[in-house]
Amino acid sequence: MEKRKRTVPAVIVIFGGTGDLAKRKLIPALYNLYLDGRMPQNFQIIGLGRTDLENSAYREKLFNDLSVFSRSGVPSLEEWEGFACRLYYFRSSIESFDSYSGLEEKIEAAEIGFGERSDRIFYLSVAPRFIAKVTENIKLAGLADGLDHDRIIIEKPFGHTKTSAVELNELLTSSFSEKQIYRIDHYLGKETVQNILSLRFANALFEPLWNAEYIESVDITVAEKIGVEGRGSYFEAAGALKDMIQNHLLQILSMVAMESPDIIEAEHIRDRKVELLKAIRRIPVEEVREFVVRGRYGSGTIDGKDVVGYLEEDGVHQDSITETYVALNFFIDNPRWAGVPFFLRTGKRLLEKSSSVKVNFRNQAEGPFRDIYGGDQLPNRLLINLQPGTDIRLRLNAKKPGVNTGLRTAEMIFDFGADNQYSPEAYETLISDMLAGDPSLFMRADQVNEAWDVIMPVLDAWSQGSDDLLVYTAGIAPEELIIPHTYRTDIDELTSRCLQIT
Numbered sequence: 001m002e003k004r005k006r007t008v009p010a011v012i013v014i015f016g017g018t019g020d021l022a023k024r025k026l027i028p029a030l031y032n033l034y035l036d037g038r039m040p041q042n043f044q045i046i047g048l049g050r051t052d053l054e055n056s057a058y059r060e061k062l063f064n065d066l067s068v069f070s071r072s073g074v075p076s077l078e079e080w081e082g083f084a085c086r087l088y089y090f091r092s093s094i095e096s097f098d099s100y101s102g103l104e105e106k107i108e109a110a111e112i113g114f115g116e117r118s119d120r121i122f123y124l125s126v127a128p129r130f131i132a133k134v135t136e137n138i139k140l141a142g143l144a145d146g147l148d149h150d151r152i153i154i155e156k157p158f159g160h161t162k163t164s165a166v167e168l169n170e171l172l173t174s175s176f177s178e179k180q181i182y183r184i185d186h187y188l189g190k191e192t193v194q195n196i197l198s199l200r201f202a203n204a205l206f207e208p209l210w211n212a213e214y215i216e217s218v219d220i221t222v223a224e225k226i227g228v229e230g231r232g233s234y235f236e237a238a239g240a241l242k243d244m245i246q247n248h249l250l251q252i253l254s255m256v257a258m259e260s261p262d263i264i265e266a267e268h269i270r271d272r273k274v275e276l277l278k279a280i281r282r283i284p285v286e287e288v289r290e291f292v293v294r295g296r297y298g299s300g301t302i303d304g305k306d307v308v309g310y311l312e313e314d315g316v317h318q319d320s321i322t323e324t325y326v327a328l329n330f331f332i333d334n335p336r337w338a339g340v341p342f343f344l345r346t347g348k349r350l351l352e353k354s355s356s357v358k359v360n361f362r363n364q365a366e367g368p369f370r371d372i373y374g375g376d377q378l379p380n381r382l383l384i385n386l387q388p389g390t391d392i393r394l395r396l397n398a399k400k401p402g403v404n405t406g407l408r409t410a411e412m413i414f415d416f417g418a419d420n421q422y423s424p425e426a427y428e429t430l431i432s433d434m435l436a437g438d439p440s441l442f443m444r445a446d447q448v449n450e451a452w453d454v455i456m457p458v459l460d461a462w463s464q465g466s467d468d469l470l471v472y473t474a475g476i477a478p479e480e481l482i483i484p485h486t487y488r489t490d491i492d493e494l495t496s497r498c499l500q501i502t
């Protein structure tokens, strides 16, 4: 790991400094960057919320949160004190313009201590409905100037439809330049997701085969064990399609399927991703039920413990039609992928946490081994485990040992974690890049808009009725969940999938 002390001071204002994301991801990421010597020499963090807290109580709360959520475990008192003395709380309402002059005083006080103007970073870790108001107030109060050193970070979901995302982008770009806006998709900060591009484009092995001639289908799965974890009211308005597919899974799909960028540089990569998103065939609204399946978890058992169904979660309406599982079958209309089904699925309250990409190569049953192929032999498959496992497994057919011509399947395994001693959390990578002014791993406006365009027909179809919403038992294995009937393939475990949704 390269350690660099940044020389320009920074004030980081976290709108939503008392929220779930701040406690579980943002503060741990900032603390670990501090431990790793990757924060600026001078910095201050100002957490903002309505909760009544003194600085000391805020620090104490974050110490307790860090102890639970940080990859570095319980902070040592010495290291914590070095960090905590740069941590402040500002109680205020983000909707009231008056509170922004108080915030300005806090920022300026920090800058007086630094002896110079700092980079001012505004992290909007608040519900999407606040984003327009907060950015407007930051601008009106003159907290940020038009130069690149002041930045605004926007959490997902970015908008709630394509139209609202376009409007939000227009509003943001009327106050800030594109270089100042960092739209987060934390999956892009994951090492294993970034490695998809290295695997594809730094190896002569895969790229010549990475097309419809050799690949039969691609599965992208993000399975979660957790439920909505107290975020019921947020999830009610989102659902798995907007919460996961519109952003994380479409970004993974873009990296798996995009054309090669000329060089590994932000704009080149983003251009190729946008082209890919544009090439995804839009599912006609009247065909959505054939290509998309949705479900909601009922009660069940996970790790031997009973868990409640989605409808019993706090903040969820009794007549909710929100989906916690979705599976879609996409096609990509370009020469590379003609006719290859891409199958994306994600769900909460499944048997285990497991995210992967499976690239299923075509069957070689017609080759010279045709008489002995079959039985235990399976087509080649590249399995890219993204989390929590972080390995890449290439399934091969090899000679059976002994005096015969038989075949057996074998696996070549590369364990991404084994040689990777420094393994930052996604938010560490993203915050560090943002502090350095590097937008490569952030979403450009046109990427966000295209991703919405891909899912809009599904939202439109779902707005017409919900009798296709199925209920599954919490704790079920993802393979046992129903998939769109358009997704047909002969390959191994998919054939054993059965309908378990009741």
Ligand SMILES: NC(=O)C1=CN([C@@H]2O[C@H](COP(=O)(O)OP(=O)(O)OC[C@H]3O[C@@H](n4cnc5c(N)ncnc54)[C@H](OP(=O)(O)O)[C@@H]3O)[C@@H](O)[C@H]2O)C=CC1
Pocket: 015, 016, 017, 018, 019, 020, 021, 022, 048, 049, 050, 051, 092, 093, 094, 095, 124, 125, 126, 127, 128, 155, 156, 157, 231, 234
């Ligand atoms: N939590 C997660 O795992 C993830 C969250 N996100 C996104 O991050 C953002 C934040 O989510 P999350 O932390 O879960 O949300 P929470 O509901 O946990 O937190 C909301 C925060 O906003 C503050 N807030 C709400 N209203 C006001 C107001 N009027 N004035 C001042 N502060 C206010 C709350 O402060 P207080 O309660 O003190 O008033 C609290 O700090 C959302 O956009 C979400 O979609 C994205 C990915 C994952």
Ligand SMILES: O=C1O[C@H](COP(=O)(O)O)[C@@H](O)[C@H](O)[C@H]1O
Pocket: 224, 243, 244
């Ligand atoms: O953005 C989100 O992601 C998490 C899953 O993130 P992971 O890094 O743990 O895979 C998901 O639980 C949450 O609902 C969603 O908003």
